[in-house]
Amino acid sequence: MQNQPNPTRDSRAADVVIRQLEEQIVSGALPNGKPLPAERDLMENFGASRTVIREAISTLSSRGLIESKPRFRPIVRKPDYETVLHATGNIVQHLLTEPGGVKNLYDSRVFVERALVRDAALSATKDDIAALKASLAANQASIPDSLAFYQTDVAFHGVLYSIPKNPIFPAIHAGYTAWLAPHWVKMIRSPERNEMNYKAHQAILTAILERDPAAAEEALKSHLVDAWDHVRTTFSS
Amino acid sequence: MQNQPNPTRDSRAADVVIRQLEEQIVSGALPNGKPLPAERDLMENFGASRTVIREAISTLSSRGLIESKPRFRPIVRKPDYETVLHATGNIVQHLLTEPGGVKNLYDSRVFVERALVRDAALSATKDDIAALKASLAANQASIPDSLAFYQTDVAFHGVLYSIPKNPIFPAIHAGYTAWLAPHWVKMIRSPERNEMNYKAHQAILTAILERDPAAAEEALKSHLVDAWDHVRTTFSS
DNA sequence: GTCATAAGTTTGGTCATACCAAATGGGGGC
DNA sequence: GCCCCCATTTGGTATGACCAAACTTATGAC
The missing domain is CATH 1.20.120.530 (GntR ligand-binding domain-like)
Structure with a gap:
């Protein structure tokens, strides 16, 4: 039950987490403006290690879907033109x-x-x-x-x-x-x-x-x- | 001799690695177009764990200073307008x-x-x-x-x-x-x-x-x- | 009851280690 | 010189642990 890599052809496991988080954000499942769940919860939800969770968060943060200040809970951000x-x-x-x-x-x-x-x-x-x-x-x-x-x-x-x-x-x-x-x-x-x-x-x-x-x-x-x-x-x- | 965090006020150790790599890239110490040193070498150079090295690479990659394909050596890229x-x-x-x-x-x-x-x-x-x-x-x-x-x-x-x-x-x-x-x-x-x-x-x-x-x-x-x-x-x- | 404070818990940041599969590099064999 | 095979290197991921800062709750003074 680990990670059946999943339908899409992604070599990195982090990518599928990124994709899923991305979708949950744009779909509103993760409400805009609210903090992301704790990393340890996410790793349970996605059945992935903290490593990939953290990488996913980092990537999404750089893409603007998540706003993360150093030691604080990352905030979900639906992207706009700015x-x-x-x-x-x-x-x-x-x-x-x-x-x-x-x-x-x-x-x-x-x-x-x-x-x-x-x-x-x-x-x-x-x-x-x-x-x-x-x-x-x-x-x-x-x-x-x-x-x-x-x-x-x-x-x-x-x-x-x-x-x-x-x-x-x-x-x-x-x-x-x-x-x-x-x-x-x-x-x-x-x-x-x-x-x-x-x-x-x-x-x-x-x-x-x-x-x-x-x-x-x-x-x-x-x-x-x-x-x-x-x-x-x-x-x- | 670990990491005396360094003069600048960065809470995350990854940030200082990012900063240094960034500087080495723009200064040309890391030649444009060539592959980055192996992560395990970098962690020795910077006296940091592989975690922070990877995070730094990931961040710089998203900033366009590094071009990294999934399983290949990251390539140094001096940024241009594109x-x-x-x-x-x-x-x-x-x-x-x-x-x-x-x-x-x-x-x-x-x-x-x-x-x-x-x-x-x-x-x-x-x-x-x-x-x-x-x-x-x-x-x-x-x-x-x-x-x-x-x-x-x-x-x-x-x-x-x-x-x-x-x-x-x-x-x-x-x-x-x-x-x-x-x-x-x-x-x-x-x-x-x-x-x-x-x-x-x-x-x-x-x-x-x-x-x-x-x-x-x-x-x-x-x-x-x-x-x-x-x-x-x-x-x- | 309010509020400031202190103790306890959660959580992000980092480290160390290990394993795997893919990429790389080096040697034959042709 | 060229190609194929194998040992090595290297990136991707998983665990588990520790710390300090943030958050929560309990506590006590007013």
Whole structure:
């Protein structure tokens, strides 16, 4: 009664445990957000050794189906679009340390946001406009406070990612924010600088309100390119 | 002389092994492409048990720094942009099974490629144009052979992703191709259908040659939307 | 009755050892 | 030089044990 390897052609016993746990998670048999059963219970349920149970948990954890902090019970997590980002975080870090890595990522962000503002200018709904106005107002209000300004800045750009109504885009925004932030923090911040960025945001929104995609794209582009140059000059010794 | 845990504040011993292996890989001490030392050697090198060595290997494998097939020696892999995609494959699969998952991914592809062709129309170089023409010719030549047509089709779109000269985009293309392909294979293919798609490609290239971003974007959009509708109608019973 | 505290139990992280089957490497045999 | 066979190496798994941290429960002060 040990492990009749099972129908599927898996060489590793760990794989079948992974597969079964995976299925129990997506099916809801293991409720999302709740802790996984103890390893010693799982090894009884699956008739496997603790070795394979632990490997399965480790693997699923890296796949984002389980969230495990060092000494705590692993938590079941049904994957969403942001999970994908989290899972890639470590690798991306390596790529960012390579020459041009940050630049490539930033350029891709500029590329995406250019398309986003163009899209916004063409098809933003009333609600989208309202959200943009609200976040811009919050952005303006926090000009004196650089930390708050950074946060409302991120939020303003975030609204752009929400306009296509595709959950992939907010996830991408989260990725850009998380991955680029570390290379951003050392940037000199000041109310003057914030004022500049706020005006850039304002210009973008104005163009969107005027349904002028070219102007919106141009405003966004110069805004981001300017920000990049600012970081570059801040760093270059 | 066991393991004086070491300066950094890591609760798990596995983490320090992970960190060290990671460093040895990126530094080149463990040459890229070559097999990792045997687990029993590693446990001696690091003064750790085989348990933690295996866990470290497993983790690094999931991070893409190591490529390990079931019963073979793990291979050292310096991560590149495509590694990120590979690492996320499993999670993405889950998301694609959810309602609207494929649609969301496909929409994001349309979004990106619209921006790509627009960009191509504005800034494609002579070499880019040449590559587009070559891949379009190959595409035309393979109209009678649906499998070959699919491949040259992918290649044509792939050229678009290469135009920004940002390695992130080809990786994204690889992702779209790998993830959407399974939901594509059942599509009815025929020389007639291939002919249609070829002409769509031709229209895109024409617009790019004429430096007309709006026309290029429109041609790309209708091409992809049409392809999606075709798959939909093929499936709907 | 509430709450802080202490004792006891559970549980994840690690180690050591052993066994098996598949992969590897080395020697003949051709 | 090439191929096949065999001894060795190596990854995958199973046990069993131990520790420290987390969790639970009992306990006592207020």
